Amino acid sequence: MTILENISLREYNTFGVDCYAKRFVTINSFYELQQLLTSEKDFFLISGGSNMLLTQNIDKLVVLIDIKGVSIDKEDANSVYLTVNAGENWHNFVLWCISQDYGGLENLSLIPGNVGTCPIQNIGAYGVEVKDTITKVETIEITSGKLVTFSNSDCNFGYRNSIFKNEAKGKYILTAVSFKLSKNNHVLNTSYGAIETALKENNIVSPTIKDVSNAVIAIRQSKLPDPKEIGNSGSFFKNPVISNTLFNNIQKEHPTVPSYKISEDLVKVPAGWLIEQCGFKGKRFGDAGVHKNQALVLVNYGNATGKEIHKLAQEIQQTVMNNFNISLEIEVNVI
Numbered sequence: 001m002t003i004l005e006n007i008s009l010r011e012y013n014t015f016g017v018d019c020y021a022k023r024f025v026t027i028n029s030f031y032e033l034q035q036l037l038t039s040e041k042d043f044f045l046i047s048g049g050s051n052m053l054l055t056q057n058i059d060k061l062v063v064l065i066d067i068k069g070v071s072i073d074k075e076d077a078n079s080v081y082l083t084v085n086a087g088e089n090w091h092n093f094v095l096w097c098i099s100q101d102y103g104g105l106e107n108l109s110l111i112p113g114n115v116g117t118c119p120i121q122n123i124g125a126y127g128v129e130v131k132d133t134i135t136k137v138e139t140i141e142i143t144s145g146k147l148v149t150f151s152n153s154d155c156n157f158g159y160r161n162s163i164f165k166n167e168a169k170g171k172y173i174l175t176a177v178s179f180k181l182s183k184n185n186h187v188l189n190t191s192y193g194a195i196e197t198a199l200k201e202n203n204i205v206s207p208t209i210k211d212v213s214n215a216v217i218a219i220r221q222s223k224l225p226d227p228k229e230i231g232n233s234g235s236f237f238k239n240p241v242i243s244n245t246l247f248n249n250i251q252k253e254h255p256t257v258p259s260y261k262i263s264e265d266l267v268k269v270p271a272g273w274l275i276e277q278c279g280f281k282g283k284r285f286g287d288a289g290v291h292k293n294q295a296l297v298l299v300n301y302g303n304a305t306g307k308e309i310h311k312l313a314q315e316i317q318q319t320v321m322n323n324f325n326i327s328l329e330i331e332v333n334v335i
C-alpha cells in the first residue's frame with residue numbers, strides 16, 4: 001500500500017475530468033483497508049468513477065477501492081448465491097454470470113462502474129433494478145473499522161436511491177455485494193419496447209438471457225456514448241415525478257409527451273424528453289455538451305472542466321424550470 005502524491009484523477013472518472021488528488025492510494029484487500037483505517041479517517045472514496053462530476057481538486061487522501069474476487073456462497077436446484085467484491089467491474093461480472101447461465105442481471109448489461117457502487121444509486125435499466133437481485137451489502141464502518149452487513153430491506157432501495165445516499169452516506173465503505181440469481185427457468189424482462197423490437201429484428205422468439213443481454217448492449221450502444229470515447233456519466237438527471245395536473249397541462253401543448261404512471265396522482269416524465277424540448281439535445285458549449293442521441297446524458301468532448309459541465313447542467317435545470325415548471329434533480333454526485 002503506497003500513498004502517492006499529486007495524482008491526476010482523469011482516468012479514474014468516466015467524465016474524464018482532469019482534477020488532481022493531493023494524495024492517492026489503491027486498496028487491493030480487506031486487510032489493506034483495515035490497515036488504512038487505523039491511521040486515516042477523513043478521505044475521499046473512489047470506485048469505478050462512473051457516477052460523479054469532479055468540479056475541484058481533492059485536497060484529501062483519495063482511496064481507490066480495487067478489491068477483486070467472486071465467490072459462490074451456496075447453490076440449490078434453482079438459485080445461486082454469490083458474493084462479489086467491490087472492485088469487480090460491473091459489466092464483466094454481468095457477462096460472467098451470463099456465461100455461467102445465471103439469470104437476473106442481463107438487462108443491466110453494459111452499465112459502467114464497479115460492483116461495489118451498484119447499490120448506492122440502485123442502478124437500473126430496461127425494467128430491472130439491481131435491488132431485485134441483491135441479498136445483502138457488506139461494508140466497513142469508517143469510525144469503528146467494524147464489518148456491518150445491510151440486508152436488502154436495510155438498504156431502503158428506491159428509484160436511483162438507497163440508504164447509502166441518505167442516512168448512511170459517508171459512514172461506510174462498501175466492500176462486497178451478494179446476489180441471488182436464477183440457474184434455470186429464468187424470468188426474462190423483455191417488456192421494455194426497445195428490447196422487444198431488437199429481439200424481433202433478429203427473429204428471436206424464445207430468447208435466452210444472452211439474447212436479452214445482447215439486445216440491451218445493442219440498444220445502449222445506439223443511444224449512449226461509450227465513456228472510453230466520449231467522457232460521460234450516464235443519465236445526469238433523474239426522471240422527474242410530477243402531478244397529474246401539471247402533466248395534463250403539458251400534454252395539452254405536447255400531445256406526444258412520453259410518461260409512466262406512478263400512482264393515481266403522479267406521473268414520471270423522461271428528463272431526456274424535457275431537455276430535448278428545450279433545444280439542448282446535441283448542443284455543444286466548448287468541450288461540454290448534451291449527447292446527440294440521449295439528451296439526459298451530458299458529455300465531455302475532451303477538456304471540459306467539471307465546473308463547465310456543472311454550469312451547463314444548471315442552465316438546463318433553469319430552462320426546464322422556466323418552460324415546464326419542473327425541477328430536475330441531478331443524479332450524479334457533484335464534488
Ligand code: EPU
Nearest residue numbers: 125126127234235237238239258270272273276293294295
Ligand atoms: N427521450 C426523448 N429525447 C431524448 C431522450 C429520451 O424524447 O433525448 C424520450 C424517448 O423517446 C422515450 C423516453 O424519453 O420515449 C425514455 O427514454 P429512454 O428509454 O432512453 O429512457 P430514459 O428514461 O431517458 C432511463 C434511465 C437510463 C436507462 C433507460 C432504460 C434514468 C435517469 N435513466 O432513461 O439509465 O438506461 O431508462 O431503462 O432513469 C443511467 O442511469 O445512467 C441510465 C442510462
